[in-house]
Amino acid sequence: MRATLVEWMGPQDANGGGFVHGGTIMKLCDEAAGLAAFRHCRMRCVTAGMDRMSFVSRVDIGEVVTLDATVNAVWRTSMEVGVRVTAENVRTGEVRHTSTAYLTMVAINDAGGPMPVPPLPPTDDPVALRRGREAQARRSNRLAEREAFQAPTSADGEVADGGGGA
Numbered sequence: 001m002r003a004t005l006v007e008w009m010g011p012q013d014a015n016g017g018g019f020v021h022g023g024t025i026m027k028l029c030d031e032a033a034g035l036a037a038f039r040h041c042r043m044r045c046v047t048a049g050m051d052r053m054s055f056v057s058r059v060d061i062g063e064v065v066t067l068d069a070t071v072n073a074v075w076r077t078s079m080e081v082g083v084r085v086t087a088e089n090v091r092t093g094e095v096r097h098t099s100t101a102y103l104t105m106v107a108i109n110d111a112g113g114p115m116p117v118p119p120l121p122p123t124d125d126p127v128a129l130r131r132g133r134e135a136q137a138r139r140s141n142r143l144a145e146r147e148a149f150q151a152p153t154s155a156d157g158e159v160a161d162g163g164g165g166a
Contacts, residue, residue: 001040005032005067009059009087020059025085028067029053029101033081036069037105040079041117044108048078051102051138059098063087072128073135077114078106080135102138 007028013020030047037045059065069083085099107115123129 001036001071003032003035003039003069005035005069007065007067009061009063009065011061014061018061020061020063020065022053022055025055025059025065025099026050026053026101028065029069029083029085029099030103032067032069032083033101033103033105036071036081037079037107040071040074040120041107041115043115044110045079045105046108048104048106049142051080051104051142053099053101055099057087057096057098059085059087060089062090064090065098070131071120072102072131073139074117074120075139077117078104079117080138081105082131082135102135104139104142 005028009020009024013024015021030050034045034047064087066086066088067083068086069081072080072082081103083099083101083103084097085101086095087098088095107117109115120128120132
């Protein structure tokens with residue numbers, strides 16, 4: 001499932017340097033990801049995390065920003081949505097890639113609890129298959145990191161290894 005947001009950047013979006021705040025772009029990524037997730041599962045979704053936000057180039061005031069969001073992978077109650085951000089100089093027609101983000105969205109019920117997410121439709125599209133593989137790798141890394149942070153520690157803050165160390 002996909003969603004596209006288009007926004008014209010104005011002075012209200014600018015920082016002291018005269019170009020658009022990174023936080024403004026992050027907020028728009030969150031909105032685009034939320035819309036793509038909602039379209040996929042047809043229920044409310046919340047942001048569980050932003051796995052990565054890469055800023056390739058700045059966005060200037062007066063440029064039109066386009067955010068293309070795609071559901072890359074689906075698990076039980078969550079999904080990864082990739083967002084590609086481009087900026088267009090409307091005077092010259094130049095379009096350039098400015099940012100990429102990967103967000104984890106969770107479908108929720110009216111009480112705020114997680115809900116099962118429908119699977120992505122089968123595909124043989126090589127781009128979609130690559131996105132799915134990369135999303136799974138990012139998820140595996142997130143889960144391994146979470147497990148490492150939850151590992152028991154000793155009194156001095158070192159990760160306990162269960163004894164027998166070197």
